[in-house]
Amino acid sequence: MTVPAHGVLIPAQRIPAEQRGRTRIEDRVVSSIALQAANEVEQVREVLHRRSPAARVDGDLTTIRVDVALDYPAPVRTIASEIRNHVARRVLELTGLEVAQVDVRVTSLEVRS
Numbered sequence: 001m002t003v004p005a006h007g008v009l010i011p012a013q014r015i016p017a018e019q020r021g022r023t024r025i026e027d028r029v030v031s032s033i034a035l036q037a038a039n040e041v042e043q044v045r046e047v048l049h050r051r052s053p054a055a056r057v058d059g060d061l062t063t064i065r066v067d068v069a070l071d072y073p074a075p076v077r078t079i080a081s082e083i084r085n086h087v088a089r090r091v092l093e094l095t096g097l098e099v100a101q102v103d104v105r106v107t108s109l110e111v112r113s
Helices: 027-039 076-095
Strands: 044-048 055-058 061-072 098-111
Touching (some): 027 055, 027 061, 027 076, 044 098, 061 076, 076 098
């Protein structure tokens, strides 16, 4: 229910959604979600944080870039595909944004000690 200045209750359903306000999800929020999601994938050793945003939001669409180090030995293309799918799924779940693209750059393979 919405209470206007004059104190009469108005059900929120009567007010069209586009008149109730707007939600803007910033690049850095999507970047944080994407970087955390990439880190959740098995065999990802490290997600590298860069200065520029890892995500760009344009309306309801986002593109994402993640740089990762993987455990050695690892099937690089398979893990990159898992990262891509997991990041896209988590961003959609948490923000409702459609993920147009997830670029995965594997910067190194590291032997676990």
